[in-house]
């Protein structure tokens with residue numbers, strides 16, 4: 698099977714469209730994988746790990762992958778919002794409260810990117826990398842991600 702392994706995006710966010718050759722799948726919160734068929738006039742917006750971190754977990758980075766079978770080629774076009782070098786991802790205090798205690802320490806986006814593509818980082822489940830890198834363990838994160 699060709700494709701792209703399951704991951705959450707490391708960029709801030711992604712806008713993606715494809716040529717209707719199916720293959721893109723996303724994981725639901727209960728661990729099921731569903732195929733996603735985009736109509737020709739639609740696109741998908743993915744929350745990346747840094748946007749999840751900035752929003753203090755209010756926005757969810759959906760895990761996705763590409764599973765290809767058959768002979769047809771698939772083309773996709775992605776527009777990635779990538780923080781400039783030196784960007785510190787920091788949750789604004791307005792997004793931290795009793796219902797949403799802080800789940801991540803502030804971190805340098807470039808350091809996180811380097812870790813996630815390193816050998817050490819690649820050994821960690823993609824959705825967990827940011828928690829391993831900058832996580833503050835709370836009950837809410839525990840039930841949400843682990």
Ligand SMILES: O=C(O)CCC(=O)C(=O)O
Nearest residue numbers: 706715721761763773775
């Ligand atoms: O090709 C696709 O549909 C997915 C690409 C993707 O997930 C990515 O580049 O992060």
Ligand SMILES: [Fe+2]
Nearest residue numbers: 704705706761
């Ligand atoms: Fe992706």
